[in-house]
Amino acid sequence: MSSSKSRTVESVPLLNGNNYEPPSSRRQKRAERTTEFYERRLTPSIPPGLERNQQKDQRQRAGRPPPQYDDTTVAAQRRRFRPYFIVTVTLVEIAVFIYEIVGGGIAPISFTPTTEELVSVPVFGQNYNESVKRSVISNWFIGPNPTFLVHNAAKYSLCMRKDTALMTRLARLRVEENYLRCCRLNDGSQTCGMVLQEDCESFATPGTVLGGASQCDESSGLCDGGVTLRPCCVGLSASCVLTSHENCSFQNGYWHTNASLCRDVNCLADVCEVAAFGDSPDSQENANQWYRFVTPVFLHAGVIHVVLVLIFQLWLGIHLEQQFGWLSISIVYLVSGIGGYLISGIFDPETQSVGASGALMGLLGVKYVDLILSWSQLYQKPCRTLIGLIIDTIVILSILISWGKQPLVAVC
Secondary structure (H helix, E strand, O other): OHHHHOOOOOOOEOOOOOEOOOHHHHHHHHHHHHHHHHHHHHOOOOOHHHHHHHHHHHHHHHOOOOOOOOHHHHHHHOOOOOOHHHHHHHHHHHHHHHHHHHHHOOOOOOOOOEEEEEEEEEOOOOOOEEEEEEEEOOOOOOOOOHHHHHHOOOEOHHHOOOOHHHHHHHHHHHHHHOOEEEEEOOOOOOOEEEEEHHHHHOOOOOOEEEEOHHHOOHHHOOOOOOEOOEEEEEOOOOEEEEEOHHHHHHOOOEEOOOOOOHHHOOHHHHHHOEOOOOEOOOOOOOOOOHHHHOHHHHOOOOHHHHHHHHHHHHHHHHHHHHHHOHHHHHHHHHHHHHHHHHHHHHHOOOOEEEOOHHHHHHHHHHHHHHHHHOOOOOOOOHHHHHHHHHHHHHHHHHHHHHHHOOOOEEEO
16 A cells, blocks of 8 residues: 555546646646747758758767758758849840840841942932932841830940030030021022032032021021021031031931031930930930939840840849848849949940840859858759859850950840
8 A cells, every 4th residue: 555655646646648848847847848949930040052061070979970951052052042033134135135026126236337329319400410328237236226225224325424525516516506507599499508708609500608507597588498507407416507408318318407516516415315215305404314324234235135135134033032031133134234334335435235135244254252162061063053143244245246246236
């Protein structure tokens, strides 16, 4: 009897086969589990690379060989985020390129500019016609004309800041136009135009000098046949010439019907007008379209260009965004793209540029840094990965160099 009484309560078996556990012990174990749960929640997670280093040190101390990781396994373990930013940017660039093709069409496909000749353009004050030639800008990337890209906010320094060379050229043009006089032809046409006085008097049928630019207007009543020579803005360099409407149209220029001299028009506004933003410079000196540092990142020069850029962008961007998150990759992408155009505006201001290659170079930089910092911890064959990155860099740079040789526009 005494031995049965001396048994503790904990050793008394229950009907289900478990030992009896007093309430105080159950409360203590519940408190321990709660404390352990919150400790796990509050303890910061160890980065994968550092955790593997700790495990490697423990195995070495225990005398066990470290496990072998291949690059595919490492990449799968580091995918912690979804690539929302890269996918969104890619869809936006595809939509913008569709707009470029629909709105701008396809320019002639050639590696060199071609010329077209137009015969029978009448010469003011002469009894003969003149053969006029124009250069047609080609685009071997299968895309729109560079002029269309500039009108849709491509990077172009003349539209972004005051250009000293342009101001000097305009000042010289104003001085030259001070010597022009309104000349009315006496060959029966009664048409007028601004020319030098000696030229007016030396025509096949000498003309009549009427005076200054105010006389060369239909409202003056002195030019019954109309004004033949008017300012024509030609090309992307804000060039202006006094020519006929026929010749100006052939040169794809803008003929100003309400002006008599080039100093009365703003050719820079015709070049830099961006319909999407409703913006154009008010004068030749008010070129401040700063947003052209941002918008070219989402523009592309042609089908070949957009395909190559998006392939590299998806291949690099998705992998990096899965590893580092959308916020970090978006900052790298935008800062690299905008920074590339800032540098281009300093060292290559006369070239019109589009493309996201600057952003891709930023993503490549992140890949290089990640590879160097995780050289032996996360990659089984880091040299092979490095060679692949070098090949990607060469391909992207070759795109830049090849398009930089094309006239009037460069891809970045």
